[in-house]
Each structure stands twice: as C-alpha cells, then as structure tokens.
Amino acid sequence: MGFSKELQFFSELGLGPRNPGCYVNGKWRGSGPVVASTNPANNKVIAEVVEASKGDYEDGLKACVDASKLWMQVPAPKRGEIVRQIGEALRAKLQHLGRLVSLEMGKILPEGIGEVQEIIDMCDYAVGLSRQLNGSIIPSERPNHMMLEVWNPLGVVGVITAFNFPCAVLGWNACNALVCGNCVVWKGAPTTPLITIAITELVAGVLEKNNLPGAIFTSFCGGAEIGQAIAQDARIQLVSFTGSSKVGLMVQQTVNERFGKCLLELSGNNAIIVMDDADIQLAVRSVLFAAVGTAGQRCTTCRRLLLHESIYQDFLDQLIVVYKQVKIGDPLEQGTLLGPLHTPASKVNFEKGIEVIKSQGGKILIGGSSVESEGNFVQPTIVEVNPDTPVVKEELFGPVLYVMKFQTLKEAVDINNSVPQGLSSSIFTSRPEAIFKWIGPHGSDCGIVNVNIPTNGAEIGGAFGGEKATGGGREAGSDSWKQYMRRSTCTINYGSELPLAQGINFG
Numbered sequence: 001m002g003f004s005k006e007l008q009f010f011s012e013l014g015l016g017p018r019n020p021g022c023y024v025n026g027k028w029r030g031s032g033p034v035v036a037s038t039n040p041a042n043n044k045v046i047a048e049v050v051e052a053s054k055g056d057y058e059d060g061l062k063a064c065v066d067a068s069k070l071w072m073q074v075p076a077p078k079r080g081e082i083v084r085q086i087g088e089a090l091r092a093k094l095q096h097l098g099r100l101v102s103l104e105m106g107k108i109l110p111e112g113i114g115e116v117q118e119i120i121d122m123c124d125y126a127v128g129l130s131r132q133l134n135g136s137i138i139p140s141e142r143p144n145h146m147m148l149e150v151w152n153p154l155g156v157v158g159v160i161t162a163f164n165f166p167c168a169v170l171g172w173n174a175c176n177a178l179v180c181g182n183c184v185v186w187k188g189a190p191t192t193p194l195i196t197i198a199i200t201e202l203v204a205g206v207l208e209k210n211n212l213p214g215a216i217f218t219s220f221c222g223g224a225e226i227g228q229a230i231a232q233d234a235r236i237q238l239v240s241f242t243g244s245s246k247v248g249l250m251v252q253q254t255v256n257e258r259f260g261k262c263l264l265e266l267s268g269n270n271a272i273i274v275m276d277d278a279d280i281q282l283a284v285r286s287v288l289f290a291a292v293g294t295a296g297q298r299c300t301t302c303r304r305l306l307l308h309e310s311i312y313q314d315f316l317d318q319l320i321v322v323y324k325q326v327k328i329g330d331p332l333e334q335g336t337l338l339g340p341l342h343t344p345a346s347k348v349n350f351e352k353g354i355e356v357i358k359s360q361g362g363k364i365l366i367g368g369s370s371v372e373s374e375g376n377f378v379q380p381t382i383v384e385v386n387p388d389t390p391v392v393k394e395e396l397f398g399p400v401l402y403v404m405k406f407q408t409l410k411e412a413v414d415i416n417n418s419v420p421q422g423l424s425s426s427i428f429t430s431r432p433e434a435i436f437k438w439i440g441p442h443g444s445d446c447g448i449v450n451v452n453i454p455t456n457g458a459e460i461g462g463a464f465g466g467e468k469a470t471g472g473g474r475e476a477g478s479d480s481w482k483q484y485m486r487r488s489t490c491t492i493n494y495g496s497e498l499p500l501a502q503g504i505n506f507g
Contacts, residue, residue, distance in 0.1 A: 007046070009096045013198040021049040021193055021221030022056045023200045025063035026207075026214025031056055032222060037194050040106035040340040041330050041375040049193040052220040057229050063215035064156055064183045065235050071216050072153040072181040079179050080130025082210060086175075087123025089202040090116060097167070097198060099332065104192050105166055106340045106376070107294050108331045119171030119199075121460050122476065126175035129481055133180065144495025151485040153181030154237035154261070158230040160251070162242045163342050164297045166192035167199050169265070172464065172475040173240045173484075174203075174217070180484040182238075186219045187230060191343060193221040227251070234258045238484060241265070242299075245421070245469040252471075263483055264471025265464075267395045268423030270446070270455040271304040273412045273438075276311055278428035282452065284318045286426070287401070290454035292326055292380045295341055296399035299470075300424040300448070300456035304392065305403045306412050312405050316365065319382065323366050326380050340376040341398055347376040353396040354381070360389045365403070387415045395421065409434055417445045423466030424448035424455040447474070 010016070020030035030050030037046045052060075071079070090097065098113030105112070135149035157177040161169045166189055174184045188196030200219040207214050220226050231239055231254040240263040241251045248266040255262045272290060274283045290302035307315050331339030341347050347370050354368050367381030380399040385392060387404045406412040416425055425444040429435060429451070439449050447466035448458060458464050463478035465471070474480045500506060 009099060010047070012096050013093065013100060014201040015047060015194055015198060018048040019050070019194070019197050021197060022052045022060060023204055023214065023217070023219040024056055024060040025218075026204070029056060030221070035190070035193065035221075037104055037192070039103055040342050043344065043374055043376070046104060047194060049197065049221050051190075051193070052222040052226050054225070054229070057220060057222075057226055060215070060218045060220065061156075061185065061233060061235055063213070064185055064218040067213040067215035068153075068155045068183040070213065071183055072155070074181070076130045076133050076179060076181065079181060080127045082206060082212070083123050083130070083175055083178055084127045085206045085210070086203055087120050087127070089206055090120050090123065093202065094120070097195075100195055100198055101166060102331045102339070104194050105163060106331055106342050107297075108336050108339050109334075111294060112331070115165060115168045118168040118460060119175070122171040122175040125460055125477065126179045129176065130179040133481065133485070138489075140491065141501060142493075142499045144493065144497065145499075146492045146494065148490050148492075150488045150490055151180075151482070152488060154484060154486055155182060156185060156236045157182045157484060158185045158187070158233070158236040158239040160187045160227050160230060160239065160241045160243070161189055163189040163191050164294065164299070165242075166195040169242050169475070170199065172460070173263075176476075176481045177484045178216075180481055182484055183216050183218070185230060185236060186217070187222060187226050188219070190221070190223045196221050228254070231255050232258070234260065237261060238263060240473070240475070245471070248471050261483070263473035263475065265299065265473050265475060266471040267421045267469060268299040268301065268466065269303050269393070269395050269419040269421040270300055270424040271306055271416045271426075272302050272455060273306045273406075273416060273425075273427040274308060274311065274315060275409070275427065275429035275431070275434060276308040277430055278311070279430070279452070280311065280315055280318065283428040284315065284322060286428070286454040287319060288322050288326075290426075290456050291401040292323075292338055292399050293456060295339055295378075296380075297342060297346075297397055298456050300458065302426075302455045303395065303400070303402060304415070304419075305401055306406050306415055307403060308412075309405050309407055316382075316403065320366050323380055323382065328371060328377055328379070338377075338380055338399065341378060342376065344376055346397065347378060349396070350378045350398040350400070353391075353398070353400065356391050357383055357385070357400070360391050361386065362389065362391065362402070367399075387418065393419050409437065413438070413443055420469040421466065422446045422468035423470040424450070424458075426450040426453060426455050428452055
C-alpha cells in the first residue's frame with residue numbers, strides 16, 4: 001500500500017504504511033500490538049504502528065542505562081552542540097512535521113507548525129543553558145573551608161506526553177534533560193504514534209551522525225502498560241508526566257513508593273477576569289483564542305469567563321458575534337479556526353458534558369451540539385452558569401466556556417481560586433492596584449498569572465506549570481533545569497585544623 005498524494009510528505013519523515021514503534025539501542029523495532037493511527041477530521045486510518053512489548057521496553061532500558069554512563073561524562077557545552085543539531089534537523093522539516101501534527105492530532109495547521117517551532121525554540125534555549133549550569137559558592141563559617149554547590153546529572157529521565165501537545169512537551173523536557181547530562185526515555189501518546197516516530201527519527205539521525213549511542217534517546221509507542229513500567233522503574237530517576245490529574249496522582253504514588261522524582265503537568269480549569277475598565281475588544285479577541293484554540297484541548301484553555309456586572313451583557317453580545325464567525329472544518333484548510341476533537345470518545349464526552357451542564361441549570365447561549373459529520377467535530381459553546389455549580393469545578397476537554405458575573409475584584413479572585421486546579425489565569429484591567437493585587441499573595445493561586453493577555457500561548461522562557469491538582473511541576477524556562485539534576489553541597493577543608501560548624505567542640 002502506497003500513500004495518497006496528500007501523504008507524499010510521509011516519506012520525508014521516514015514514515016511508511018506500517019511502522020515499527022520502538023527506537024531501542026539505536027535500532028527501530030516493535031513486537032507489541034499493531035495499532036492504527038487515525039485522522040480525527042474523518043476517522044480514517046492514516047498508517048499502522050507496531051507498539052512496544054515488555055521485552056522491547058526491557059531491552060531499551062538496559063541500553064539506555066548503559067548509554068547514560070557515557071553521556072553524563074560528555075562536557076555540557078558538547079551536549080548542547082548535539083541539541084543544537086537536533087534543532088537544525090527540526091528546522092529543516094518544520095512544515096512537514098507541523099502538517100503531521102495537524103493531521104494526526106487535529107489542531108489547525110498554524111498551531112501544528114507553531115508546536116514544532118516550540119521544540120526548535122527549546123533547542124536554542126537549551127544550547128545557551130548548556131554553558132550556564134552554574135552552581136554557587138557559599139561563604140563558610142569555618143576558617144580555611146570552602147563550600148560550593150555542584151549540579152550533576154540524574155541519569156535517566158522518563159517523559160510521558162499527552163495527545164494535545166504530542167511533541168512540544170517532549171521538547172520542554174528532553175532539551176533540558178539532555179543538556180543536563182541525562183538520557184531520555186520517551187513514551188508518546190498512544191493516539192499520536194506517527195509524531196512520536198517522526199520526531200525520534202530526527203533525533204536518532206543526529207546521534208548517529210555524531211557517532212553517539214542511539215540509546216541516549218530511547219522511544220516507545222505504547223499504552224498504559226509502558227507508562228506504568230516507566231513509573232515503576234527504579235532505573236528512571238525522574239518521571240515527567242503530562243495528562244489528567246487522576247492518572248497523574250497514580251503515577252506520583254507509584255514513583256514516590258520507590259523514592260523517585262516526579263514532575264507533573266496535569267489538568268487546568270483556567271479563568272479570564274474582565275474588569276469594568278478593561279479594553280473590551282482586546283479581551284474579546286483573547287477569550288476567543290483562549291476558549292476555541294486547539295478546540296479547547298489545551299491544559300491552558302480558558303474554561304471560565306468572569307465578567308464584571310457593568311460590562312456583562314455588552315461583552316457577551318460581542319463575544320457571541322465572533323463565535324458565530326468561527327469556521328469549523330478540516331484543520332489543514334486555510335481559514336479553519338476550529339478543527340475536530342481528537343477522538344470519537346472526546347466527542348461523546350462533550351455530548352455527555354452538555355447534558356450534565358443542562359441538568360445542573362447551565363443555560364446554553366451558543367453552540368451545545370456536536371456536528372453531523374464523519375469527523376469528531378463539535379460546536380464552540382458558551383454557557384451561562386452560577387460559579388458554585390459542581391460541573392464548573394471539573395475540566396471538560398473541549399470548546400466549552402462557562403460565563404459568570406461578579407461585582408468586586410475580591411469576589412472574582414475568590415471564584416478564580418475556588419477550583420481544585422491551579423494552572424493559568426488572566427485579568428483584563430488597566431488599574432495598577434488591580435494588577436498588583438492579582439499577581440500578589442492575595443491574588444491568583446495559579447502558576448501562570450497573566451494581565452491583558454489570554455490564559456494560553458505561554459512562552460518557553462518562563463517556567464510552565466501550576467499548583468494544586470495541576471501537580472506543581474515546572475517545565476521549559478527559568479530555572480526548571482534544576483529538576484533534571486541533583487544538587488550536591490560540597491565542603492572542602494584546605495587547612496590542617498578541624499573547626500566544627502555551630503562552634504561545636506567535640507573532644
């Protein structure tokens with residue numbers, strides 16, 4: 001079976017009609033179940049992938065642990081050079097990879113290309129970081145003693161990514177982990193195996209060209225069984241998991257039982273607050289992107305819109321006008337703003353979610369139905385609801401926006417903070433006292449606290465992540481790299497006496 005004209009670019013990415021789904025010890029293989037990757041716009045099969053078996057996993061881990069002994073000895077700037085080359089390899093295939101993300105995940109093409117660009121940006125960031133993994137020198141209280149901090153690699157980092165950002169989240173983790181001297185074991189999302197293979201293929205090419213063991217980057221397509229093996233594996237010092245709060249909690253418990261480290265990026269339930277002095281047009285455009293972008297399947301999607309009572313109706317009227325103009329359709333077609341949900345099950349969850357919303361008194365202002373088609377399309381939906389309604393506390397992964405009224409900033413902040421999740425949040429205002437209260441200790445309790453921009457579309461330079469049921473992990477920029485290393489406090493006595501700390505006299 002060959003590929004149709006639309007899929008000719010597959011050969012550029014090393015993909016065929018049936019693909020081995022494990023990159024183990026520098027070779028492609030796969031002896032697990034055969035799965036089909038499907039296009040969410042029409043639910044037709046794109047290609048097949050052979051997933052990992054337990055044997056593939058075990059062989060992969062053994063080789064990866066061996067490779068880590070070599071990789072951690074390579075000087076950090078040299079590791080940065082390898083990551084730089086990975087960035088160049090991605091740049092050369094940016095359009096093809098972006099198209100693959102759109103085809104297999106369902107997000108619109110500009111977002112698919114943007115996602116791959118995010119890994120390229122992370123490569124650039126990590127190259128600079130490779131010369132800045134600096135420790136501190138700390139003044140010692142003892143004469144002729146020197147105290148310093150040394151950062152060393154952990155060894156092997158496991159990365160489990162989700163379907164909604166099938167490669168960007170790998171980039172956030174792997175670029176930092178690699179320059180920090182760790183080998184990477186990646187399990188991509190089970191429903192986006194072609195992206196997992198295509199990205200791995202590029203990384204593998206760079207390692208091969210530099211005569212480095214392929215096992216430095218070990219990759220598996222597979223389901224919960226492989227994820228569980230990673231969580232249980234004491235050879236993997238850090239597990240970075242992206243997904244639901246429910247599964248994240250299970251991963252954390254499993255990793256904690258063996259005293260491993262966990263980095264969790266879990267659910268969001270993000271609010272945009274629009275104050276009475278806000279720039280309404282700017283806020284309307286922001287809400288549209290935040291609520292409808294990626295068909296509402298970002299962890300940073302705006303799910304709750306809090307409007308000051310004095311602008312409530314005016315804002316809603318303008319928002320409904322732009323919602324009516326949203327073009328739903330094939331994510332690869334120009335002009336489409338809303339592609340399909342990722343799976344038929346997501347569409348069913350949307351329909352069930354709408355029933356629950358109605359049963360709890362939610363009033364649908366626009367949308368509220370799925371779209372009759374062979375794909376997983378649904379209408380962008382706005383629901384008027386009371387902030388205390390139980391359904392508002394949960395994350396429905398689709399383009400559903402809950403709108404509610406408030407009177408004071410304190411009330412709005414309380415509503416923002418009233419959900420279990422704590423990822424992203426935004427306020428639209430021009431008043432300095434509102435802005436500084438919002439970003440201060442009595443403001444938003446989220447990891448991302450924005451002013452006059454949407455809840456989504458984060459830059460890589462800042463640490464990405466959230467509090468509470470979002471898991472507390474931080475990825476990408478700032479000092480997130482420290483999670484991928486172990487810190488040693490070293491005290492060196494270069495004198496001949498033995499003065500003790502705290503002035504203790506012992507014998």
